[in-house]
Amino acid sequence: MIHRLLLICLSVPLVWADQQPIVSAIEFKGHLITKDYIIEREIQHPIDVPLDSAVARMDRERIYNLGIFADVTWRAIPLEDLTVILEYKVIETSLRILPGGGPVYEEDYGWSFGGMLRINNFRGRNEKFMLGGSTGARRAYFFTFNNPWIVGDHVSLDVMTGKSITAHPFLPYERNVTTAEINLGRYFGYNHKARVGFEWEKKTFSNDEDTLEYYYIAPQGSYIYDTRDIYRDPSKGILIVQGFYSHVEFDSDKQNLWWSQSYSFYHSLVKSDRKLTAAFNVSYLTAFGDVDEVWVSWLGGAKTVRGWSIPNSTIYTNVDNAYRFGNHFAIISTELRQTIIPTSVFTTDLFNWKQEYGLSAIAFVDVGFINKERKKLFGELPMAGMGFGFRIPAPMIGTIGLDYGWGYRDGEFIDQVLHLVIGQKF
Template sequence: MIKKLTGYCFYILILSAAAFAQATDSVRVQALYPFVVDSIRIIGNDQTEEFIITRELTFSKGDTLSREDIFYNRERIYSLGLFAHVFVNPLIENSINILEIKVEERWYIYPIPFVSIKERDWKKISYGIFLRIDNFRGRNEQINAMASFGYDPSFALNYYNPNIIGNEEFFLRVGFIYSDVNNKSLSAETLYGEPFKQKFFRPYLLFGKRLYLFHKIFASMAYNYYETDKYLQGINVSGERIDRFPELQFGYEFDSRDLIQFPRVGIFTQASYSLKGLGFNSINYQITRLDFREYRKIIGKLFSKWRFSARFTSGDQVPFYDYSILGLDERIRGYFNRKTEGNHFYFTSVEFFYPIIEELNIDLDFIPLIPRQLLMYRVALYTQLFGDAGATFYKNQSLSLNRFKSGYGLGLTFLVLPYNLLRIEYAFDNFGKTEWIFDLGVAF
């Protein structure tokens, strides 16, 4: 009897030891850095196809990653705008180094009313209905439809596909916009004698290819229609009150930014050349655009960014509606609501920013009746110091530093991602005059 009990105990001990060994071998533990990637596991992408995520990664199996490498790639995945939360964890499981990428998808359909600020001017309010369908086949495609009223009433439809042919990295954008747009040119208003509007219609098609992760080349064609109530030379350039003309554009882009919505490291460069009119209806002019931005860490959590951009027009006669204007899309803080125009502009900006709240993931899933995907946010709060400068020139004017206007100041940026950013800034012009700026989106 004693021998049997001893045998049973020995048998149970062996089984327990084997079970313990097996359990120990399957334990998931957090890996240390540097981390060699044996395998990549993606979870949580219920709708998004896996290749949409992996095509953003700067590494592959067998590569060695630092903590900074993993954070950078996490931000690139977040830049897709498809996820409310992204977590990247280096794990050891069954003696295999697994990089686990866990995503939580956001809500993808937005049929919502909106109120927007045109030209970054709170006196120019537009309102309407906006329908946005993102990622509807799990391939990061977008369909946008918009009907707006108020200032610059307009209707638009747009479709974007970042990968139209298998995994060949070809992308496509097609759509149109129709608007009863207010004139933006001060010179045109002076010539016309009063503020006026133009009917604007533009269907377009853009086709391009992504090369080597960070590079893109693209070409587009469009048809432009500008209608004014009465004809004045310069406001229209076809000899009639309606300008109708084709447009071709060619461009290049380099983008190595980490988080596109709020970059902290990386470089963005874009250059394009547009041929407008091509001689049709006596219209023939060109527009060249350049934009360079660099983001980098200085020390600790202090970051900097700087930018240079320029826009040049050339050709037989450039209509006022295509003049280069500072005070619209490009604004000098300190001269935020003051416009200057010419054939060309130069603009530069520098900024230092530091987190007050670097990152806070918020889930409000305790709120009833609202889908959880609409209740997940990534929140941050930054403070910034900035300086801007810019100038416009007509073709017969030489480049002079005396023409440059400059401003500087400080502010706060509040991020609620993946949705939007709010900036509150206090700025000075180069004569010491001050202004408050309340704006949506990042400065650059």
């Protein structure tokens, strides 16, 4: 027996130096809730072929991008016959079921108190289920369900229904929305993704003097080209998103169409656990048709140009601030993302709790143009925002953080804002 082990120890390095060993089996372990096939269908490395570390690494990234594991690793285990077992080890995130309530802040509306039941990896099938409601700035109830691979080859299903009542950020209306939505998606390979669906919606804008009612069906869809390695915090890759959203009204001849485009690029300048990544994005939105005032877009806030607050009625009614509103906009954003504490997993003896932790810092610059007329989009001076922020990993939502920015236009700093950020801006 000792002689055989010595032979393996001497032979394996010689064989591996000449060529990669043959993968005779693939195994995965560490999952308690997740069904085997959820992991297995993401593994593309074949058996009975030489080990390809690039394919194994991409398999690891696909499994991690499911969003249900705190960590995923792979290794090759040598066998006596000089082949290897390719093993993927996963650690499931412990925070999978979240029943609870508490204060909720939305930059557009303010503070609410909400309660919900959210289940990630529902039934161990990577489904997401959420039921909840809130009162305060947003009075709402909602139900959502998502299955990213319900049938066939990456055919996904999203269903959502609910009702929401909020005050419009800057128009003198209370907005009452009742909605039901269904979408189907499909992968074409692993880089091309398409999604189509529709939304049935009834929206009422009302005050003491007037009521505006819109009752429509909204066909919608998107195409995505995605080569990012890790969705939550990419080190490299490209993300291109083309989307449309339209209104076909039941009680009017009006029809509207919004076309959105987003182009994101990621490249690590320093490749290590404490990586430094440069990220760049260009976004564009344009509208077609009869666009009423209640559908007007604006710049300001964490999702558009940071360093500027969400506009209120005082800002909107001041004609000197017309440069902040329109039906067409273009935004250019760049970020430097520095990992300070690499993402890791800690485990406690209490309930065998497993949780990710980490910390990254960003510096950002946003530049935005907006106008009510497409041909005049770049005719005004742009809004700019610059600042810094922090991100930490958060189960269920990816990352959470704070951005502090200064708003700049026409030679002076006009605004400064602290933004609560859920996920990455792009």
